[in-house]
Amino acid sequence: MADTFHPSADSDLVTEEELFFDDRAFDGFARAEVSMVLTNPHLEDNPIVYVNQAFTRTTGYPRSAIIGRNCRFLQGEDTEKASVDALRKHIQADETVAVDILNYRASGEPFMNRLVVSPIIDSKGRVQYFMGIQKVLRKGERTAGPDTVNEQLMEVQNRVHADLSMIISMIRQQSAATSVPEDFAALSRRIETLQLLYEEMKLSDTQSTRGTIPMGSFMSRLACAICHIEGRSGVRVSIHIEPAEVPIEVATRVGLVASELLTNAFQHAFDRLDNGLVEIRMSQLSAGGLRLIVSDDGTGIPRNMQWPSDKTVGGRIINGLIEGLEGTLHLGRGAAGSFITIDVPAGASLSE
Known part of the structure; x- marks a missing residue:
């Protein structure tokens, strides 16, 4: 790399271990209350490669115990098979899916989780990642179906999905040889920047109608x-x-x-x-x-x-x-x- 100020080349080969974010990079970021997770279907068992701090607070697991594992580790004895089957079916078909699923914190405490999972697609229509946006359901929210309570969560999902798709398309533009690992390494700081924007939008608590x-x-x-x-x-x-x-x-x-x-x-x-x-x-x-x-x-x-x-x-x-x-x-x-x-x-x- 030349000893001059120039745009980050992001050209060094990235090993599988280097796919995952350095925890230090998140000290001032990723505090939105809605949990976010990214998984990489190009790696074996579609493991988690990114979570924000809201996810770690909700589940009680540290990031080091999450990254590299499939999301199923949050399931437990009373998790309904129908919810799991719905997730699997739509993910295998590269489709967006919304479910209410019983998950378990690191302490063993169960919580009902409203989850929206959607594929992140590049400019050529290829799935690069799956993004999950999720929110713990309060007692009053559990009685309503996903279609009646999901407006806020779907707005967050749509906003994040659009932003990540835009960045991925720019990363891969005119670079057919770029690999998924390199793409992910290039995404890290950009996701952190978006997290601050989402905090400013206050999407974590109330649905703002302001544009x-x-x-x-x-x-x-x-x-x-x-x-x-x-x-x-x-x-x-x-x-x-x-x-x-x-x-x-x-x-x-x-x-x-x-x-x-x-x-x-x-x-x-x-x-x-x-x-x-x-x-x-x-x-x-x-x-x-x-x-x-x-x-x-x-x-x-x-x-x-x-x-x-x-x-x-x-x-x-x-x-x-x-x-x-x-x-x-x-x-x-x-x-x-x-x-x-x-x-x-x-x-x-x-x-x-």
Whole structure:
């Protein structure tokens, strides 16, 4: 890997053991109350490869005791066979399924779990993962069927499904040789970014009918979380975020762009340097659009480098997100380091 600031190549081969997230990466993420799990059908027995903190709190199992196991380990003596059979049938057919199923916590305590499982499909229609969204049913909710209580859960499922499908398609775009393990390694931080967005949407507790979120709050928390995880001694951080109310789809894409740019600045801008500065600025334009600027005073992007490059996962994601926003990207080179300016027009049509 070159000693310069450039989009993460994500090109190193990933072993099966390296598929799973590093627990440290979740210190500030994944606190939404609705549990989320991803399984990989391309590995033997379709094991769990990701859970959020809500899942570990609900079940009482630590992440180390969950990752790599099939979800059936939560079943027990009184779990109804009909629920299990329904799950198996629809998963084998690559179909979405919603069931109420009796699961058991690590303590042995049973709980009724409303579960929605759906395949995550890439741009060529191939199943890459299965996503489970689940919620513990309270006593009053158990008397109603899934069709009458599921609106909130299905909204969460639809939101997460759409976001993950978008990211997977960008990761695999123009890269037919990309393997599922490499895809999953490239998904990790992007899922964490989405988790913060879901918290801001408050999907965990109440169904919001608003189509916007406070972008300033979301971006501030996102920037602080990435700085906490990726920051290092000697590198200062300056954050200037103006308040703005932004459509959810725009917030999703802008947040993912910011995550890519900030992470790569920390990872690549200060090789062999003891000190540095990373700045992130977001402001609302007079006409109603957004301007995002991420800059550093590090080694800088070489002038002969094409950036962002569609030959890297990070480059494909950035280009795909900007294109979907109908936005523009400008790369500038200063006396030290680089600065990247993203402009998003008001009323972006969010083309796919």
